[in-house]
Amino acid sequence: MSILQIxxxxxxxxxxxxxxxxxxGVDLTIRNGETHAIMGPNGSGKSTLAYSIAGHPKYEVTEGxxxxxxxxxxxxxxxxxxxxxxxxxxxxxxxIPGVSVSNFLRTxxxxxxxxxxxxxxxxxxxxxxxxxxxxxxxxxxxxxNEGFSGGEKKRHEILQLSLLKPKFAVLDETDxxxxxxxxxxxxxxxxxxxxANDLGVLLITHYTRILxxxxxxxxxxxxxxxxxxxxxxxLAERLEAEGYDRYVRA
Amino acid sequence: xxxxxxxxxxxxxxxSHGAGVPIQIRSARVRSxxxxxFELVTQREEQWRYLSTDRLGGLLGDLEEFTGDLGxxxxxxxxxxxxxxxxxxxxxxxxxxDRISAAAWTTCDAAYLITVPSNExxxxxxxxxTSADSTPSALHLIVDAxxxxxxxxVIDHNGDAVLAENIEINVGDEAQLTIVSIQxxxxxxxxxxxxxxxxxxNARIKHIVVSLGGKTVRVVPSVEYTGPGADANLxxxxxxxxxxxxxxxxxxxxxEPNCKSRVTYKGALQGSKAxxxxxxxxxxxxxxxxxxxxxxxxxxxxxxxxxxxxxxxLEIETGQIEGAGHASASGRFDDEQLFYLQARxxxxxxxxxxxxxxxxxxxxxxxxxxxxxxxxxxxxEAELARSTH
Ligand SMILES: Nc1ncnc2c1ncn2[C@@H]1O[C@H](COP(=O)(O)OP(=O)(O)OP(=O)(O)O)[C@@H](O)[C@H]1O
Ligand SMILES: [Mg+2]
Numbered sequence: 001m002s003i004l005q006i007x008x009x010x011x012x013x014x015x016x017x018x019x020x021x022x023x024x025g026v027d028l029t030i031r032n033g034e035t036h037a038i039m040g041p042n043g044s045g046k047s048t049l050a051y052s053i054a055g056h057p058k059y060e061v062t063e064g065x066x067x068x069x070x071x072x073x074x075x076x077x078x079x080x081x082x083x084x085x086x087x088x089x090x091x092x093x094x095x096i097p098g099v100s101v102s103n104f105l106r107t108x109x110x111x112x113x114x115x116x117x118x119x120x121x122x123x124x125x126x127x128x129x130x131x132x133x134x135x136x137x138x139x140x141x142x143x144x145n146e147g148f149s150g151g152e153k154k155r156h157e158i159l160q161l162s163l164l165k166p167k168f169a170v171l172d173e174t175d176x177x178x179x180x181x182x183x184x185x186x187x188x189x190x191x192x193x194x195x196a197n198d199l200g201v202l203l204i205t206h207y208t209r210i211l212x213x214x215x216x217x218x219x220x221x222x223x224x225x226x227x228x229x230x231x232x233x234x235l236a237e238r239l240e241a242e243g244y245d246r247y248v249r250a
Numbered sequence: 251x252x253x254x255x256x257x258x259x260x261x262x263x264x265x266s267h268g269a270g271v272p273i274q275i276r277s278a279r280v281r282s283x284x285x286x287x288f289e290l291v292t293q294r295e296e297q298w299r300y301l302s303t304d305r306l307g308g309l310l311g312d313l314e315e316f317t318g319d320l321g322x323x324x325x326x327x328x329x330x331x332x333x334x335x336x337x338x339x340x341x342x343x344x345x346x347x348d349r350i351s352a353a354a355w356t357t358c359d360a361a362y363l364i365t366v367p368s369n370e371x372x373x374x375x376x377x378x379x380t381s382a383d384s385t386p387s388a389l390h391l392i393v394d395a396x397x398x399x400x401x402x403x404v405i406d407h408n409g410d411a412v413l414a415e416n417i418e419i420n421v422g423d424e425a426q427l428t429i430v431s432i433q434x435x436x437x438x439x440x441x442x443x444x445x446x447x448x449x450x451x452n453a454r455i456k457h458i459v460v461s462l463g464g465k466t467v468r469v470v471p472s473v474e475y476t477g478p479g480a481d482a483n484l485x486x487x488x489x490x491x492x493x494x495x496x497x498x499x500x501x502x503x504x505x506e507p508n509c510k511s512r513v514t515y516k517g518a519l520q521g522s523k524a525x526x527x528x529x530x531x532x533x534x535x536x537x538x539x540x541x542x543x544x545x546x547x548x549x550x551x552x553x554x555x556x557x558x559x560x561x562x563x564l565e566i567e568t569g570q571i572e573g574a575g576h577a578s579a580s581g582r583f584d585d586e587q588l589f590y591l592q593a594r595x596x597x598x599x600x601x602x603x604x605x606x607x608x609x610x611x612x613x614x615x616x617x618x619x620x621x622x623x624x625x626x627x628x629x630x631e632a633e634l635a636r637s638t639h
């Protein structure tokens with residue numbers, strides 16, 4: 001059993017005008033195997049939550065805590081968090097010139113497991129995961145995210161998810177920018193990772209269409225840096241019909 | 251990388267020149283073996299404007315002939331000899347374009363000549379230039395790659411030195427030469443080196459400069475064409491850390507039709523007062539129709555307090571060219587790249603290394619000599635390990 005707890009999380013970001021409060025007391029508990037969807041208007045702080053969990057240096061936690069199986073995540077560096085089993089599929093994956101995907105994946109895998117994977121087994125595993133995500137094997141020779149289309153970047157994030165096998169994954173708008181076929185392929189990739197590793201998922205999205213493929217156990221409505229309401233999958237349907245007006249006005 | 255990119259700005263006036271430094275087009279520069287034909291070395295001279303004279307130390311005074319070690323490893327049919335000024339190769343590839351180069355020229359009554367015979371089999375040659383004392387000295391090397399020869403020469407500079415060097419590189423008709431000059435001196439060393447490259451018809455050169463160690467390192471490679479169809483590929487990679495000054499001034503003089511040149515230099519800087527200067531001059535003369543040239547310099551600043559100057563100059567005297575362009579950019583290390591890699595479990599040190607290698611990789615992968623690539627990888631690793639993190 002694994003559990004990720006976010007308690008009363010307050011986060012501010014450094015701006016030119018000084019620190020700006022974005023998260024104002026977020027409470028969330030995710031167990032392994034569970035899928036939690038987070039929906040909310042633009043600018044409500046969803047990516048901020050995602051980055052804060054991953055430990056991006058731009059975001060400062062001013063109050064509250066994040067615990068992974070009781071361990072204090074906030075005391076860990078970014079790479080320690082990843083090695084402890086946290087994964088963030090980014091809304092805007094970063095390009096790394098001159099570093100090939102194959103070198104990157106092998107280096108990351110070695111870092112996470114603490115030893116270099118056996119060459120033959122690894123090459124095969126990468127190829128199979130890429131096939132499953134309908135990624136051409138030529139991508140391994142390309143530089144990380146460099147010149148990738150929006151959809152290709154998202155597939156590459158899920159490729160990493162399936163290879164690095166974390167305990168918990170935060171997927172920040174992984175569905176945005178995907179065509180219908182890609183959405184299905186990527187969703188299947190996430191579902192395979194869920195099944196294989198009993199992965200807990202925090203799925204940030206604007207659209208219910210991905211929730212048809214990845215069934216959420218819980219839906220949280222995120223507004224102005226807080227969880228404004230939570231419920232089951234039916235809440236997503238309601239949001240799609242009614243929008244966020246109700247919460248924003250309240 | 252957050253870069254400020256300057257592209258396709260032709261002509262010198264585009265680039266800021268400090269007050270008091272005369273703007274001088276490369277084609278109008280003095281070329282002479284006589285020291286007295288040059289002005290004294292001061293920062294008022296365009297060639298020396300970035301380099302404070304105290305960084306040149308003993309090179310500004312009298313020089314002695316180099317007494318260090320020249321360790322050559324080469325196949326049997328490659329010959330070497332000390333030759334005097336009366337030798338037809340002495341001064342064939344070029345003449346000094348600055349005062350220190352001229353002083354070195356005058357000091358050396360003999361030059362060490364490496365002759366690569368016409369032979370289609372690739373010849374691998376290594377020359378270790380090792381100095382153990384810092385007496386201001388001068389060295390003159392000549393490479394004569396005969397027509398139709400094919401060779402790789404690695405010149406590796408090590409030890410303590412205050413050295414002014416001239417290297418003449420003749421590449422005969424149809425010959426192919428890969429030549430690497432590694433500057434990996436001790437941290438107090440001072441080294442200036444002028445490379446004179448003379449290309450025959452359809453000759454091809456890959457010229458690689460690797461500057462790593464030394465208090466002051468200044469390498470000035472210039473390329474001259476003597477027949478059509480020649481191809482010069484100039485590559486440079488450098489890593490400057492705290493207090494180091496590394497300067498590279500490649501010059502391509504396109505005087506013959508249908509020749510090609512590529513100049514690609516990349517450098518990483520780390521630590522306070524790490525300073526690099528790159529001035530890339532390309533001159534396309536009237537006769538050089540069909541010229542195809544591109545020069546690029548990029549710098550990656552890993553920490554605050556480092557400074558990279560980068561100035562590409564293009565002088566074009568004919569419109570009948572295939573292509574001419576340049577780009578230059580210096581950018582700070584991108585923390586988002588670091589975050590992305592760390593978010594995949596990679597430690598900060600390892601992530602920095604990946605990003606720096608990645609940045610320099612465009613050059614490294616073109617070197618094509620395993621020993622040099624390994625050496626470079628180890629040096630970069632050591633430099634990064636020395637960083638304040
Ligand atoms: N560096 C910054 N400087 C100023 N404001 C910032 C900075 N970073 C984030 N913000 C602000 O914080 C708020 C929350 O941003 P965040 O990216 O978390 O929103 P989001 O919910 O993910 O939105 P979207 O649905 O558009 O992705 C926004 O108003 C944003 O402009
Ligand atoms: Mg967002």
